[in-house]
Amino acid sequence: MSAVLDAAGPQAAHIGALWWLTFWLCVFVFVAVMAALGWAVWRSSRRARARRNADAGAGPDVAPDLQPAAADERRLGISVAVSVAVSSLLLVGLLVASVFTDRALAHLPLDNALAVRIIAHQWWWEVVYDDPLPDHVFSTANELVVPVGRPVVVTLQADDVIHSFWVPNLHGKKDLIPGRISKIEFRADREGTWVGRCAEYCGLQHAFMAYDVVALPPDKYAAWAEHQRMPAPEPASPAAQRGRELFVTGSCMLCHAIVGTTANGRKAPDLTHIASRRHLAAGRLTNTADSLAQWIEDPQQFKPGANMPTHFLPHDDLAAVVAYLETLQ
Amino acid sequence: MCFAFPDIRRALAVAQIAALAAAACVAMPGCERETRRFHKTPLEPDAREQAAAISGQQAGAPGRGMRATGSAAVYNEENAYALAQGRIWYRWFNCIGCHAQGGGGIGPALMDQNWTYGKDPDAVFVTIMDGRPNGMPSFRGRIPEEQAWELVAYVRSLSGLVSSDAATNRGDTMQGGPPEYMRKPERPEDKKGR
Numbered sequence: 001m002s003a004v005l006d007a008a009g010p011q012a013a014h015i016g017a018l019w020w021l022t023f024w025l026c027v028f029v030f031v032a033v034m035a036a037l038g039w040a041v042w043r044s045s046r047r048a049r050a051r052r053n054a055d056a057g058a059g060p061d062v063a064p065d066l067q068p069a070a071a072d073e074r075r076l077g078i079s080v081a082v083s084v085a086v087s088s089l090l091l092v093g094l095l096v097a098s099v100f101t102d103r104a105l106a107h108l109p110l111d112n113a114l115a116v117r118i119i120a121h122q123w124w125w126e127v128v129y130d131d132p133l134p135d136h137v138f139s140t141a142n143e144l145v146v147p148v149g150r151p152v153v154v155t156l157q158a159d160d161v162i163h164s165f166w167v168p169n170l171h172g173k174k175d176l177i178p179g180r181i182s183k184i185e186f187r188a189d190r191e192g193t194w195v196g197r198c199a200e201y202c203g204l205q206h207a208f209m210a211y212d213v214v215a216l217p218p219d220k221y222a223a224w225a226e227h228q229r230m231p232a233p234e235p236a237s238p239a240a241q242r243g244r245e246l247f248v249t250g251s252c253m254l255c256h257a258i259v260g261t262t263a264n265g266r267k268a269p270d271l272t273h274i275a276s277r278r279h280l281a282a283g284r285l286t287n288t289a290d291s292l293a294q295w296i297e298d299p300q301q302f303k304p305g306a307n308m309p310t311h312f313l314p315h316d317d318l319a320a321v322v323a324y325l326e327t328l329q
Numbered sequence: 330m331c332f333a334f335p336d337i338r339r340a341l342a343v344a345q346i347a348a349l350a351a352a353a354c355v356a357m358p359g360c361e362r363e364t365r366r367f368h369k370t371p372l373e374p375d376a377r378e379q380a381a382a383i384s385g386q387q388a389g390a391p392g393r394g395m396r397a398t399g400s401a402a403v404y405n406e407e408n409a410y411a412l413a414q415g416r417i418w419y420r421w422f423n424c425i426g427c428h429a430q431g432g433g434g435i436g437p438a439l440m441d442q443n444w445t446y447g448k449d450p451d452a453v454f455v456t457i458m459d460g461r462p463n464g465m466p467s468f469r470g471r472i473p474e475e476q477a478w479e480l481v482a483y484v485r486s487l488s489g490l491v492s493s494d495a496a497t498n499r500g501d502t503m504q505g506g507p508p509e510y511m512r513k514p515e516r517p518e519d520k521k522g523r
Binding site for chain 2: 179251267300304
């Protein structure tokens with residue numbers, strides 16, 4: 001489940017603690033104000049009753065006592081001053097708590113951190129796993145896999161407009177701004193799968209710009225990364241072979257890359273291991289052969305305005321391309 | 330004081346309606362400028378032939394599977410979204426590699442008055458899809474037809490040949506001159522004699 005209060009790491013836990021502090025403080029203030037209001041209503045109705053009784057006894061000649069006594073006035077002044085002081089103290093308290101939360105967020109130990117680069121596009125996420133060894137660098141899309149217990153430093157960039165990176169279970173939000181490089185640091189302390197979202201309105205398909213965040217135990221993560229570095233396997237079946245031929249000679253390779261083939265486009269998601277992903281088109285579709293075929297045929301019915309064009313492929317060709325892409329585990 | 334003079338009141342009402350109608354007329358061209366056509370139905374007249382041409386993955390005879398009516402081009406050239414998309418394709422599909430930001434390099438400049446193979450939308454479409462001698466490759470089967478038309482519109486906007494209220498604004502990236510919407514039309518017929 002994806003939730004701010006279901007923290008899976010220290011950063012989200014700090015933010016959760018601040019959230020609970022704010023919540024209980026607000027509950028306290030709300031109850032106190034309501035109690036004071038209730039008391040005031042009860043007191044004024046009692047006084048009005050007493051005054052009516054007094055008026056009835058004294059007759060019309062006696063002027064009603066409109067001026068509160070000096071003692072009342074003083075008591076009023078004191079209680080207002082005390083309320084103002086308490087409110088200010090509570091607000092300053094929240095400020096201090098917020099400052100300390102920020103400090104705690106900035107002090108995540110980053111020894112042996114994993115470096116990941118995320119580039120936001122309209123409307124998908126490019127995830128690049130950097131490495132000092134060039135042949136160890138690999139790239140995936142709409143899926144961030146991290147090892148449990150190891151800090152992650154994500155470098156954030158935007159390709160077109162402002163987006164925002166938000167995995168509520170791990171950390172707060174951080175904007176991705178074209179022309180700027182920002183960083184977000186977090187650690188996942190338990191296994192899990194969560195959903196991250198774009199948290200800054202970025203155009204028509206902003207709502208369909210999600211990504212899966214998966215935390216794996218270190219050994220499983222290493223195996224996953226090793227697999228992602230592998231080029232695409234040779235297709236075995238004739239249909240898949242024909243699909244690859246269509247892919248690398250048609251319009252697909254203009255934007256998409258499949259490592260191990262001549263398709264080397266870098267403007268759309270890297271498809272080297274597309275069949276291993278959970279979702280298609282940034283969380284828009286579950287990844288099945290059927291939904292993949294529908295997506296290739298007419299992406300505009302699922303995400304109007306996306307840069308992937310409609311393809312009028314004959315049925316056999318579409319089936320061949322899908323058969324090939326399904327082999328890319 | 331209006332209520333004392335019914336004629337003046339009526340005149341004011343008419344004036345208000347006229348002003349509103351005039352404002353609507355002024356705003357109307359904006360509708361066409363902003364329309365975004367996303368969903369291209371696969372049932373257009375020659376879509377199947379087009380599909381065969383693309384799936385064949387070969388250049389084929391010139392003009393095969395091509396609708397050289399020009400209507401799509403005219404539509405694109407008054408539409409800000411189509412022009413902006415064309416600008417994206419111009420960069421994505423590496424037109425920049427040879428034509429730079431329109432000033433030319435390995436390939437000819439696209440922002441001047443010289444058109445080796447014609448400036449009309451149909452001619453530019455054929456140039457992109459079928460290629461031209463001495464280096465211009467054929468993109469048939471690579472670039473889908475709709476994207477090619479958007480590209481045609483953008484290429485023509487480089488020399489100011491599209492309506493300036495729809496042409497693209499200053500971009501975030503490198504630019505070879507003033508933004509497209511500020512460019513004066515560069516027509517071959519205006520060329521000073523040589």
